[in-house]
Amino acid sequence: MAKTAAALHILVKHEAKAQELLKQLEKGANFQTLAKKHSTCPSGKKGGSLGEFRRGDMVGPFDKAVFTGPILSPIGPVKTKFGYHIIKVLYRT
Template sequence: MAKRACALHILVKTEAECLALKQQLDRGADFGKLAKKHSICPSGKRGGDLGEFSKGDMVGPFDKAVFSGPLLTVQGPVKTRFGYHLLKVLYRN
């Protein structure tokens, strides 16, 4: 079972905004560019790059999505106390 992962994410305040961004991504928009423009997380400046982190480092719903969802596929909206996330897991190990 994977204990570490690397992921990108976009954090926004509303589910509607999250769904609109996901539609753009589904049509081929660049994840990093959308993160830089829309994410309210400081990681947005890095294209949403969270770097590598351990299982349990992130809030529950986010952690569950990262460690159980598909690789290299945009997931979301994932609701946490911070807002709504779109995430893309780059790798797990």
């Protein structure tokens, strides 16, 4: 079972916006470009990069998505108390 992961994410306030961004990603849009333009999280300035973190460091639904979802494919929208996330897991170790 993986103990750490690295991921990018885009955080938005509304599910409809998250769905719209997910569709753009499925059509080949660049994840980091969309994060810089749309994410309300400070990590957006870094293309959505959250770096490496341990299991349990993030809020429950986000953590579950990162440690059970596919690697290198957009996951979401994932709802947390912060809003709606589109997540791209880079790796798990």
